[in-house]
Amino acid sequence: LSLYSSPARxxxxxxxxxxxxxxxxxxxxxxxxxxxxxxxxxxxxSSKVKDDSSLCSxxxxxxxxxxxxxxxxxxxxxxxIGFAGIVGLFxxxxxxIKKLVYPAGLxxxxxxxxxxxxxVSIAKVAGTQLYDxxxxxxIAVESLWKDN
Numbered sequence: 001l002s003l004y005s006s007p008a009r010x011x012x013x014x015x016x017x018x019x020x021x022x023x024x025x026x027x028x029x030x031x032x033x034x035x036x037x038x039x040x041x042x043x044x045x046s047s048k049v050k051d052d053s054s055l056c057s058x059x060x061x062x063x064x065x066x067x068x069x070x071x072x073x074x075x076x077x078x079x080x081i082g083f084a085g086i087v088g089l090f091x092x093x094x095x096x097i098k099k100l101v102y103p104a105g106l107x108x109x110x111x112x113x114x115x116x117x118x119x120v121s122i123a124k125v126a127g128t129q130l131y132d133x134x135x136x137x138x139i140a141v142e143s144l145w146k147d148n
Contacts, residue, residue, distance in 0.1 A: 085103040091106075
């Protein structure tokens, strides 16, 4: 027998009411369920296991051939360019913008040293695109200025 009597516990589970956001997400999930199930079955059907040769020949033939038979000195160049990116990450302490600009810039400099012709063609395309975007921005600002 217990020395102390304990009162009878009357516990009752109360479920929190759903918020409007939870109800909306629930409705959206129920509406989208057939479509997501269809997408999942399509992805499973389309991703049947293929052997490596057919995968290379179907989708990545040029890339696979290039990596299987690289030109002389490709992997050392790739190593230097990758190392430049790692050095850029090491130097880019602080802001997030530095973490984007430094590695990309150092890798771009390294790649342009090894592949100058491709770097020039990329710079030309990027320059024309930048000029077009700046011209579109100038026209948009000018039209806003004239309207006011």
